[in-house]
Amino acid sequence: MISGELITAIAMTEPGAGSDLQGVRTTAKKDGNHYVISGSKTYITNGQNADLIIVVAKTEPDKGAKGTSLILVEAGTEGFARGRNLDKIGQHSADTSELFFNEVRVPMTNCLGEENKGFIYLMSQLPQERLGIAIGAQAGAQRAYDEAVAFTKDRKAFGKTVFDFQNTRFTLASLKTELQVGWAHIDWGLKRLMEGKLTAAEASAAKLWHTEMQGRVVDAALQLHGGAGYMNEYPIARMWRDARVQRIYGGTSEIMREVIARTI
Ligand SMILES: Cc1cc2nc3c(=O)[nH]c(=O)nc-3n(C[C@H](O)[C@H](O)[C@H](O)COP(=O)(O)OP(=O)(O)OC[C@H]3O[C@@H](n4cnc5c(N)ncnc54)[C@H](O)[C@@H]3O)c2cc1C
The missing domain is CATH 2.40.110.10 (Butyryl-CoA Dehydrogenase, subunit A, domain 2)
Incomplete structure (x- = not known):
């Protein structure tokens, strides 16, 4: 392998x-x-x-x-x-x-x-798998944001760039804020994993939050592209399609909430 x-x-x-x-x-x-x-x-x-x-x-x-x-x-x-x-x-x-x-x-x-220990093996590796999906989600969200910044600074409407509209700048500012919080949380999760301390509930919370955040960011970034966002020739279209499953595989968002809720 x-x-x-x-x-x-x-x-x-x-x-x-x-x-x-x-x-x-x-x-x-x-x-x-x-x-x-x-x-x-x-x-x-x-x-x-x-x-x-x-x-x-x-x-x-x-x-x-x-x-x-x-x-x-x-x-x-x-x-x-x-x-x-x-x-x-x-x-x-x-x-x-x-x-x-x-x-x-x-x-x-x-x-x-060992025979009959398969479930235990799967469960013991799930925190790492879920943190891995969270990291992919964070990176995917960052790339979608970067695409939206580049596109809106280039695209013109009503005599100025799309970036110049307050709605665009405020939307991007909100996304940038989510990304900043997200990167700090990824660092925290990685440190916990390396120290052998990342719990199943913490990893589930990371997968839940980062994949849901990715969904919000790719959707907003696509919207800022207008019709171009729906065209496969623009990278944002693929990012939006590819992101959807992140909330499903590796355990759905609902199952993540179940795992977290058990620890409350
Ligand atoms: C692209 C892709 C790649 C995949 N790769 C693999 C792979 O390599 N190996 C592998 O084994 N599997 C793989 N899967 C499967 C994936 O892990 C499952 O699809 C996922 O765990 C959800 O299971 P399900 O599809 O049976 O949905 P279901 O369990 O039928 O869920 C249907 C809905 O019910 C909800 N639900 C279920 N139980 C509860 C509950 N207790 N409380 C509240 N809501 C609940 C779910 O959240 C979901 O919204 C892959 C799936 C996809 C789409």
């Missing part, structure tokens, strides 16, 4: 289980020294290109989360099939797919870490 020779995917989500990951129905049944994996996954990033898939499966279905394991499946293994490369509204440079597992046999040594 590190040298770029192997592309991987992590297959958690299923047609019937997204936010409610404990509802995963894919099973990995033991047969001698092998697992036999059956089930289907959807919305899997890298699904079309992955050489190796980390499959979230129930090794002991009656134990719920405590019976969940992470099993490695090599793409060529018999019974494994890729479905559609799903047609998304944004992030077109990333492939997102259905994956099917029809009695896929893999050796038990393909279990990543």
Whole structure:
């Protein structure tokens, strides 16, 4: 993975289980020294290109989360099939797919870490993943703001630049303020992560705030472009489309609020 020779995917989500990951129905049944994996996954990033898939499966279905394991499946293994490369509204440079597992046999040594600890492994890495999404959101918002500043300083209407209207300058001033607060918060979150102190609720709050902020900023930045903002030839159009999913994947904004609320 590190040298770029192997592309991987992590297959958690299923047609019937997204936010409610404990509802995963894919099973990995033991047969001698092998697992036999059956089930289907959807919305899997890298699904079309992955050489190796980390499959979230129930090794002991009656134990719920405590019976969940992470099993490695090599793409060529018999019974494994890729479905559609799903047609998304944004992030077109990333492939997102259905994956099917029809009695896929893999050796038990393909279990990543210890059996039945898969859910714990996933939960322990979620703060880092969510902070990562927050950082991407902050960077995306900054770039959208920069585009809006450049565009409005160039575009003319009513004999002056669009930037000269008080509405434009006040809108940009508000966005600049959000970005300033956001960068300070990212630094704080990174420091907490490096010190091993970033909690699940703090990481959820970061993902919630930064992705919602990105949504506000890209939308306002697009508006300042006028009709040009709706044209794919302007970078802001793509930024707006690509930003939408940030509030959905890695846990939706509603699930982030759930995680935070549990600590109140
Ligand atoms: C582009 C893209 C890439 C993705 N990549 C991956 C990947 O690589 N691997 C992977 O495993 N998954 C991936 N996903 C899946 C993603 O993580 C899920 O889509 C996401 O977690 C939401 O699950 P869901 O789609 O089943 O929505 P649902 O859980 O069906 O949610 C529907 C609505 O109900 C709300 N809701 C659900 N539960 C509650 C609750 N308890 N309280 C209040 N509201 C609630 C949700 O917030 C949402 O608004 C990807 C998704 C997308 C769109």
